[in-house]
Amino acid sequence: MTQKKDNSLVKEFQKVLLDDKNFLKDLMAQSLQSILQDEFNRFIKAGPYERNEDRQSYRNGTYTRSIKTRVGRIELEVCRDRDGLFQTELFRRYQRSEQALVLSMTEMYLNGVSTRKVSNIVEELCGHSLSRSHVSTLAAELDKKLTVWRKRKLNKEYPYLVVDARYERIRTKEGVLSKAVMIVIGISGSGHREILSIDIGDSENETDWGHIFKTLKDRGLTGVQYVVSDDHKGLVKALQRNFQGSVWQRCQVHFIRNFMAKLSRRKSKLYIPLMKDIFTATSREDAIIRKNKLLDQLEEEKPEVARWIDEEIESCFSVYNLPPSHHRRMRSTNMIERHNQELKRRSNVIRIFPNEASCIRLLGTLCMEQSEAWEAGRIYLTMPATTECMISKFAKAV
Helix, strand or coil, rough: CCHHHHHHHHHHHHHHHHHHHCCCHHHHHHHHHHHHHHHHHHHCCCCCCCCCCCCCCCEEEEEEEEEEEEEEEECCCCCCCCCCCCCCCCHHHHHHEEEHHHHHHHHHHHHHCCCHHHHHHHHHHHHCCCCCHHHHHHHHHHHHHHHHCCCCCCCCEECCCEEEEEEEEEECCCEEEEEEEEEEECCCCCCCCEEEEEEEEEEHHHHCCCCCCCHHHHCCCECCCCCCCCCCCCHHHHHHHHHHCCEEECCHHHHHHHHHCCCCHHHHHHHHHHHHHHHHCCCCCHHHHHHHHHHHHHHCCCHHHHHHHHHHHHHHHHHHHCHHHHHHCCCCHHHHHHHHHHHHHHHHHHCCCHHHHHHHHHHHHHHHHHHHHHHHHHCCCCCCCCCCCCCCCCCCCC
């Protein structure tokens, strides 16, 4: 009997999920309406019919507002307060990255580099075809907000920086080129993460990184003591020039990848676990002991690799001068690479950006939203009461 009941429930669920075309749309509508209601309750500091001394205002009916989502257009009821001061962030925060994605794909369509599939996606997302003038209006509005964010003043100190770049294919006058999307994340004295910069360069050379770092300092960046990145020569030289006195940590994950490239697949299975074991050490002294054990095993079989490790690996040990609770998160650029995976997921839809502005519009908007979420979210690292001399025992050289 129980089995029959279970089967009937499963069939009923399948019927609702597969046959009801509005199932996901209704579910999203309920969720967004709940978010709106909660946001309004927090604004006036009182729930429906609730009486308390902290109440800031009173309800004054609702008005209907629609929002375009991937499951269709949704109608929502937005609460009003008597003073007319309540403005929900839901529509702005939800739609910015959606607008950027739509604009990027639409530009592909209007510039003649799209496929029929892309044009269908644009109409599905927008609900109608878009003219050039409408695209220009949407782009100008979004670009204005993004420019303000990218040029904002930095009024806090950022003891830690995490720096990395990824590459996107962009159409230029010379053809389709692979260009570097260069991102800088800062961790402030409060322990919160913030994306400080996103820019596009021809490559990761010293000039391009130097321009980014100089711009950051012009915007007010101060207090940098520790920087994590890969060992790209142009990047390291730019760090030396612009952040004298700060300390460079070579990303341990990138170092392992470089090590793997020097070994055959068979030898990698033998030596990679030993390399990873070095980076699990809890102190610099222990890491050096483990490094020497690996060198002893490598010297006879791979002397050139052993020599490379001995010369290069010390730059991976700067992290041991930080508070122990910071070691795991500040020994590599994994934080920024996880963010880059989200950028890649969205840019894969575009494949080839029609121009640099389109690339910055989409990826910059995603960065802006992620940065805002980090700033308003939980503390990433518990920082000391004062960060002024936090890394005073570092060797003062990059």
